[in-house]
Amino acid sequence: MRLRHDFGSYVRPGDDRAARLVNAIDGRQIDVMFAYLEGENLGNRVDFKLGRQFEFSGLDWYAFDGGWARVRIPAHLALEAFGGLQVDGTAVFGLPTFELDGTQGTAADRAFSPMFGAGVSLWGLKWIDARVAYRRTFSPASVNRKLVDDDGSLGLPSGVDQEVVSASFAGNFAGGRVSPYGALRMNLGTGRLDDVTAGLQLAFTQQHLLRALYIRTLPIFDLDSIFNVFALTPFEDARLVFEARPMPRISLQARGQMRFFRSETTAALGTSPVKSLQLGAGGGASAAYRGRRFSGRLDGYGLGGEGGTRAGGSLDTRTMVWWDRLALDARIYGVYYRDEVTEARRGYSVALQLGFNAQLWRGIHLAVLGEEMFTTFYSQAFRLFGALTADWSFRVRR
Amino acid sequence: MTRHTITTRQEGRGQGRSAAVAGVMLGLAFGTGLYVQAGGGLTVGEIPATAPVTHGPMRGGSPVYPEQDIPLRFNHGQHLGLGLACARCHTKIGESDKVADFNFPTGAVCDSCHGPQHPRPATEPARCGQCHTRLSEGRVTATLRAPKANLQFSHKNHLAAGANCQSCHGDMSKVRMATVLQLPSEASCLTCHDGRKASSRCATCHPADTNGKLATRSFSDRVMPALVPRGKSSWGAAHDLAFVEDHRGIAKANPSLCAQCHNETFCTDCHAGAVRPMRIHAADYMTTHALDARANTQDCQSCHRMQTDCLACHQRLGMGDGPDAKFGVGSSLRFHPIGWEGPPDSPQSHAFAAQRNIATCASCHTEDSCLACHATTSAAMPGLNVSPHGPGFAASMRCSALAARNHRVCLKCHEPGDPRNECL
Structure with a gap:
């Protein structure tokens, strides 16, 4: 459960469409983020969850109210089935993060959206993990008869909000030295492969590691949204990271990144882009030291190309005092930026952060962080942040 | 008494009820936790997920075998x-x-x-x-x-x-x-x-917390080395210095691996919680976030909903084409450059931005902005009949896939009876 309130100007009443949106978000100050009953390994075969839960996987990151069950069968296979109501705009305590996007203000936004899905996965193998899953979310007319559609008619025509198939795998080969992994998602509604992730981690030794990562995405919206129609070219991102630990307490890292943005000649008007391929490139380096009571981390990075230029760095430290119950945090962060679209957005920003994180009791933490900021546009700005966290868990039987 | 006043009072009563419910539930949660905490250690607290904690101070030894001191001589x-x-x-x-x-x-x-x-x-x-x-x-x-x-x-x-x-x-x-x-x-x-x-x-050998997850730390000892994937036993999830930026790959590919140690709270601490504002969005991110959004450097959608979080704030600032728009066509504060949109022989720069990163458009504009030009002239919201579909969309598998699943979206641009609704 999350209690939420913004005391800043963001919740100040407005008199336009934006005000309605703001109220839609912050009018709900209690979010039940997840609340479920879980059973594990029942009869050495069955796992289940019942209640509000969310899943992160190759399918998506979403929440639903319902049930999920997995049965492990011979041959290292497991069968999954799940179903319920997707958490979206209709849910009183819906979490905006997980709501479908792109259909703000339409009747479909308020529709009940049942969902169901199934999956097959591997289990119990030391060298590979894999899963294929399917999910369909739809808003049937039969349960949405009371909605008034945009054209004034009563009831909403049936429609599918999302229908996706995903496949994912992770391998562990050569004694753990080679770990490839990947996930892809086919959006059956848009007919596009809208999410692909592929990675390869090479752990040469316990001290040297290389990771390559490729990401290809198309923005995903509810199938009610016409935004899906406009998203034609996928965004691609390739990353390479190398990390070494010359000493147990010291880590060094270098990384590089290349981003690809493609444009196509428009079909209707035949307008060609100035460049069919635009690039963004960047890199960075980090060093970290972890002592008995003190740790520090130094980061530097630069990004250029599409979007603009950013170059900056930060130094983070944490010092433990008071029998390790109180952590003192300090950070200095600076960035120079230059927007390629508007010359007005050029400048620097420097922030000094000081704070603490106290363990008040087992499971209860208080974090306070203050930030003083100097920028091209602000001679001085201050903000203070605090979070009280209570985290306990219960279990009937180990 | 005006309707506005009544509404305000009703909202006030509603907020008061919400606050009361919140208070009761929070009190119950705390009370139950304190009761069980005092009753025999059935519960274990989890440290909030923050980057400094992940790479914070640590004493010697390993997460499995703590540092020993054996002041003896023996053979x-x-x-x-x-x-x-x-x-x-x-x-x-x-x-x-x-x-x-x-x-x-x-x-x-x-x-x-x-x-x-x-x-x-x-x-x-x-x-x-x-x-x-x-x-x-x-x-x-x-x-x-x-x-x-x-x-x-x-x-x-x-x-x-x-x-x-x-x-x-x-x-x-x-x-x-x-x-x-x-x-x-x-x-x-x-x-x-x-x-x-x-x-x-x-969990046969490694201790598990009461919630069934592997205990990555010794209770709440924050300088005890954490049991984190590293090197050859990491299955591609080595928690290195760039793992915060890169974790989406392995999280999608092998979520059950993450779930062995982390529960939902760990994810929401950053993605939906209070940790990110000062850590991920340090300094003047209000000014610089536009660069990241256009460059897709950080996947905004992993935390923010474009049509609520982004749109609400942008429209209040006068962006987009809402009633309070201040940066639109004809304004001296025009946001987009000349040639962004216009008649058929203009550069149409917006088309390419939409093709490759529609999320940035959706952060200021609603569908109405698109319909103004892209809807067919006889649709419910008539436009200029400029098709945004890519080459060969009509009669394609992609068209029929969408039309078969959700006809509602077709009807936003094409009126009922239009053969384009049937991919013809």
């Missing part, structure tokens, strides 16, 4: 060379069924060969320095400190299953003082714990 090889069996000194090892058992030889056991020193009779000369290394004025100043390993382990069960000391601890005949180096490594455990001879589930 295993010498003792084994005399033909002594391990159990001669480690007397209780055969009955030890938990890792908290103290299995070091006691001084009294040593006395059986070395003469009475624990306790030492008045007539017996002190020979502390024969074994103890830290002495001052003939007195021992430091004793053995060997915190229990963070494992679930039973010597008794392993011996009963046929293992012997050498199976796990190796050849001790050439070892002087035994340290954590003589404790079994994960690799040696897995030679038997292969899923057939013995269980290969992580």
Whole structure:
């Protein structure tokens, strides 16, 4: 459960469409983020969850109210089935993060959206993990008869909000030295492969590691949204990271990144882009030291190309005092930026952060962080942040 | 009394009820936690997920074998060379069924060969320095400190299953003082714990919290080295310095791996919680976030909903094409450059931005902005009939896939009866 309130100007009443949106978000100050009953390994075969839960996987990151069950069968296979109501705009305590996007203000936004899905996965193998899953979310007319559609008619025509198939795998080969992994998602509604992730981690030794990562995405919206129609070219991102630990307490890292943005000649008007391929490139380096009571981390990075230029760095430290119950945090962060679209957005920003994180009791933490900021546009700005966290868990039987 | 006043009062009462419900639920949560906490340690707190904690200070040792301090001199090889069996000194090892058992030889056991020193009779000369290394004025100043390993382990069960000391601890005949180096490594455990001879589930050996997840830290000890994936045992999830930026790959590919240690709270601490504003969006991110959004550097959608979070704030600032728009066409504050949109022979720059990153458009504009030009002229919201579909969309599999699943979206641009609704 999350209690939420913004005391800043963001919740100040407005008199336009934006005000309605703001109220839609912050009018709900209690979010039940997840609340479920879980059973594990029942009869050495069955796992289940019942209640509000969310899943992160190759399918998506979403929440639903319902049930999920997995049965492990011979041959290292497991069968999954799940179903319920997707958490979206209709849910009183819906979490905006997980709501479908792109259909703000339409009747479909308020529709009940049942969902169901199934999956097959591997289990119990030391060298590979894999899963294929399917999910369909739809808003049937039969349960949405009371909605008034945009054209004034009563009831909403049936429609599918999302229908996706995903496949994912992770391998562990050569004694753990080679770990490839990947996930892809086919959006059956848009007919596009809208999410692909592929990675390869090479752990040469316990001290040297290389990771390559490729990401290809198309923005995903509810199938009610016409935004899906406009998203034609996928965004691609390739990353390479190398990390070494010359000493147990010291880590060094270098990384590089290349981003690809493609444009196509428009079909209707035949307008060609100035460049069919635009690039963004960047890199960075980090060093970290972890002592008995003190740790520090130094980061530097630069990004250029599409979007603009950013170059900056930060130094983070944490010092433990008071029998390790109180952590003192300090950070200095600076960035120079230059927007390629508007010359007005050029400048620097420097922030000094000081704070603490106290363990008040087992499971209860208080974090306070203050930030003083100097920028091209602000001679001085201050903000203070605090979070009280209570985290306990219960279990009937180990 | 105006309608506005009534509405305001109703909203006020609604907010008051919400606050009361929130207070009761928070009180129940705290009260229950305190009750159980006081009643026998059924619960374990989890440290909020923050980057500094992940890479924060740590003391020596490993997350499994905490740092030991053994101020003794001892030679295993010498003792084994005399033909002594391990159990001669480690007397209780055969009955030890938990890792908290103290299995070091006691001084009294040593006395059986070395003469009475624990306790030492008045007539017996002190020979502390024969074994103890830290002495001052003939007195021992430091004793053995060997915190229990963070494992679930039973010597008794392993011996009963046929293992012997050498199976796990190796050849001790050439070892002087035994340290954590003589404790079994994960690799040696897995030679038997292969899923057939013995269980290969992580929680078989590694302690689990009350919520069923692996205990990555020793309770709430924040400087205890954390049990994090590293090197060859990481399955592609090595928690290196760039893992915050790169974790989406392995999280999608192998979510069950993440779920062995992390629950939902760990994810929402950053993605939907309070940690990110100061850490991920440091300094003047309000000014610089536009660069990241256009460059897709950080996937905004992993935390923010475009049509609520982004749109609400942008429209209040006058962006987009809402009633309060201040940066639109004809304004001296025009946001988009000349040639962004316009008649057919204009550069149409917006088309390419929409093709490659529609999310940035959706952060300021609603669908109405698009419909103004892209809808067919006879649709419910007539536009200029400029098709945004890519080449060959009509009669394509993509068109029929969408039309078959959700006709509502087609009707936003095309009126009922339009053959384009049927992909013709």
